[in-house]
Amino acid sequence: MNMFRTVFTVMRKELRDLSRDRRTLALALFLGPLLYPALMLGMGYLTENRIRTQVDKTLEIPMVxxxxxxxxxxxxxxxxxxxxxAPANLDTAIRTQEIDVALRISPDYAEDWRNGRPALVEIIRDSTRRDADIPTQRVNAALSAYSQQVGALRLLARGVDASVARPVNVGMQDLATPEAKQGMLLSVLLPYLLILTSFIGGAYLILDATAGERERQSLEPLLATPAPRSAVVSGKIAAACVIGLTTLLLTLLAFKFSAQFAGTLGRQLNVSFLSMGKMLLILLPMLFIGTSLLTYLAASAKSMKEAQSHMTWLMLLPMIPTFALMANPLKSQPWQFAVPFLAQNQLLLKVIRNEYIGPQTWGIYIAAAFGVAALLWYAAVRRYHQEKLAIAG
Incomplete structure (x- = not known):
């Protein structure tokens, strides 16, 4: 019982210290909830605007x-x-982004047409420019439709059924659920943002509570008390987890309520309260993993600046599964739910797509995630047992 009382006392002390610095507390709690929804909603607005301007409106293209x-x-x-x-130098206009796409019709078009030969029409574009994708697709689709229509008329003129040129009718059945389609926008950035928030959500507090106190030489009096080092570490980690969990909850609520006032694509950010609960359960172990790792790293730093230098590569870690899955999409396998960051990414995608997560998957994930967190906690405790920790510089 004394152990838990010590943990609670240290946690309360760290939270009280952070509350005195209101600006830092405000940044820790509200930066993510304000920034992330704005980022996602901004992407939705830009996508909608692109659709309106490039799909719905009349497209004027230069034709040579x-x-x-x-x-x-x-x-x-x-x-x-x-x-x-068409401008005088069409190729240069394409490369300098003055024009998205253009057509070049062969001078022999009319002769080839009369002789029943394929007439050449070139689509000129820069394939490395994504803003030219939609205009190019529109032009290509229209040319394909014209080619099929003329080909069918030529066959009919020769007394041949046009269907003989189409021996196979290809149909496509989309089995994606409405929830999965709705989650396509969410699946782009939301897993990374949530994993990052949970992983370093308590960084402000844990860095100050370890490296900051060591630099201010206020850590030595705390370590000189009879309190077990494990209780001191646990109290600091618990305080950081409280801040991280609060930030995470505010971020999810911000996504939900901001989606109510967004456009069509922005409403895809809306998630149910049940899904939010699942996300919190998925991200809870990451809170412990991140704060325990930060505690271990900060305890080995000689100054606050040195401890903060770790943030650069720590922020890159959650990106690894996101970029890996973009380059090489994987089918869900049981082993994936035991790999940090990859497991959270895969489970969040399942929640976003409203897919069922079985008890075995939950068991593998929770056991592996909390196992990693326990190992990092133990490493942080062992680091706190080093007497040189209390010496600044």
């Missing part, structure tokens, strides 16, 4: 040799693609 294919130009116009005047 439009006079060789008047019927094609008229067909494109019926599909919302009008011909514009």
């Amino acid at each position: 040799g439009a006079e060789h294919a008047p019927n094609l130009v008229k067909f494109l116009a019926t599909n919302g693609i009008t011909a514009g005047k």
